[in-house]
Amino acid sequence: MSAVYAFTRADAATALLLGTEAVSFEALRQEVEERKARLxxxxxxxxxxxxxxxxxFIASFxxxxxxxxPLAVFAPEWTSTEVEVRRKGLGCCFELNESLTSGWRSVSGVTQHHPDTALVLFTSGSTGAPRAVQLSRRNxxxxxxxxxxxxxxxxxxxxxxxxxxxxxxxxxxxxxPALSAGLPTTLLGNLVELKALLEEGKLVGMISGVPSHYEALLRLLGAGPEGTQGVTHVVSAGAALSLPLRQRLLQAFPASRIYTNYGQTELSPRVLCLRSDHPAFLSSATGFPVGxxxxxxTGEGELCVRGEQVMLGYLGAPEATREKVEDGWLRTGDIAELGPDGLVTxxxxxxxxxxxxxxxxxxxxIEAALRELPGVEDAAVWGQEDPLYGTTLTAFLQLRPSSSCPAKRELxxxxxxxLSPHKIPTEFYRVEQLPRTSNGKLQRARLVEALQPEQRIN
Structure with a gap:
């Protein structure tokens, strides 16, 4: 493994753009070296x-x-309760501010992390309690x-x-990857700033987001692709990119290549990628293995992954690690189909x-079909126990602004x-916003909260 990571250049070319501030690779390298001397x-x-x-933050990282x-990255918006839970999970730890001055320090002196741990990231918690994922430099x-x-x-x-x-x-x-490739990166705070760049014709190169980001961006953009001609790469990950959204992105960004990706924090995180110039892009296919x-x-159809990107393990949770990784194969928890050419769906x-x-x-x-309904912006489906049929399907529809909602019979x-008859939901509910994590992942278990009589579509 290389002694120094990230830079293929250390010259006056721009590395970062933050508002009106431009930071060159040379300046960033100097700042990194200065901070290393304080450690x-x-x-x-x-x-x-x-x-x-x-x-x-970038220089300190x-x-x-x-x-x-070894470094654990915390989100600035986490509540004190969320921070405390994660601190306890780390064992012996201490917090640094952006100047690398030590502040809070744990009482515990017990070291729990793997000796090769370079970075600890926390899972989003969309399918349960968040876990501390240990990643090495190799990962x-x-x-x-x-x-x-x-x-x-x-x-x-x-x-x-x-x-x-x-x-x-x-x-x-x-x-x-951008720093490693010597690619300038503009850091923005939100989608509104991105829209402003598009309107000014100043958005150039690669953009990335989760599908819910692109749904919101397309709504902000309106009809035509004006201002998008400078965009060369549109990268989506974090959740499934539906076929209707793939088609809309191709229309909105005609000069760009669209990429749909799949990954997990436990896999450092990228696993699958599919480009829009592949014939399977306009289907439900997810992608080919990367790297x-x-x-x-497995026999039950669960996707398993092996390679250099498989995590070291969950910090402080050896039993959960053994359940997740066996003989080098990481069980993703996702059911998939695997084509003869290696394409995963x-x-x-x-x-x-x-x-x-x-x-x-x-x-x-089913959700892809629901999103094709007139006026539907996003959709989710949930299975409810039924003594006769085993499970009945309930649909939750997030409508576009000012869209009227058809009757259940029409839907x-x-x-x-x-859809085949047994795939058509029995009940429909209207929601203002589907429950998602901050990373855009659907929190399916929380859909039950939307089962309110006044939101039911009759």
Missing amino acids: AGLPPGVAILRAHRSRA LALYEAGI IEANVAAVLASLDFAAAPMQTLFLPLSYSFGLLGQLL TLAVKL LLGRNDDLLKVGGERLSPFE RQTLRGS
């Missing part, structure tokens, strides 16, 4: 940094990484190499990034698959054109 005398344990979208000090640098190749970073003039840097997609999937990763299916979480009339159904197919009639 002597740090207490033992895992260092904690808050992932502010700032020059100081790189300094700790290059110095070999991270293998992921960077895979992302550089699969996303064609060399063909992008720059990237614009508004994803949170506490999130593996933003930090490991986009920022570090040197190998995939296989995800069908849903193993605990999300719906059993109706004895048949296991993927919610993805079911429209769906007959795209």
Whole structure:
């Protein structure tokens, strides 16, 4: 493994753009070296940094990484309760501010982390309690190499990034590959700033987000592709990219290549990628394995992954690690189909698959059909226990602003054109917003909260 990570250049070319501030690779390198010189005398344990979208965080992150000090990244918006839970999970740890001055320190002196731990990131918690994922330099640098190749970073003039840097997609999937490729990165705070760049015709190169980001962006953009001609790469990950959304992105960004991706924090995180110039893009296919990763299916159809990107393990949870990783194969928890050419199509979480009339159904197919209904912006489906049928399907529809909601009879009639009868939901509810994590992942278990009589569509 290389002694110094990230830079293929150390010249006056721009590395970061934050508002009106431009930071060159040379200036960033100098700042990283200065911060590394301040690290002597740090207490033992895992260092904690808050992932502010700032020059100081990026320089501090790189300094700790290059110095070999294990680092846990915390989201700035976490509540005190969320912070406390994660601190306890780290064992011996201490927190640093952006100047790398030590502040809070744990009482426990017990070291729990793996000796090769370079970075600890926390899972989103969309399927249960968040876990502390330990990643090594080998994991991270293998992921960077895979992302550089699969996303064609060399063909992008720059990237614009508004994803949170506490999130593996933003930090490991986009920022570090750009730094490694010598690609300038503009850091934005939100979609509104991105829209402003589009309107001014100043958005150039690569953009990245989760599907819910693109739904919101397309709504902000309106009809035509004006201002999008400079965009060369549109990268989606974090959740399934539906076929209707793939088609809309192709229309909105005609000069760009669209990439749909799948990953997990436990896999550093990128696993699968599919480009819009592949014939399977306009289907439900998810992608091909990136880098040197190998995939296989269990007898039950669960996707398993092996390779250099498989995590070291969950910090402080050896039993959970053994359940997740066996003989080098990481069980993703996702049910999939694997084509003879290696193309993977995800069908849903193993605990999300719906059993109706004895048949296991993927919610993805049903949700894709629901999103095609007139006026529907987003949709989710949930299975409810039924003594007669085993499970009945309930649909939750998030409508576009000012859209009227058809009657249930009309919705079911429209769906007959795209779904078999047993796949058509029995009940429909209107929701203002589907429950999602901050990273855009659907929190399916929370759909039950929307079962309010006044929101039912009759």
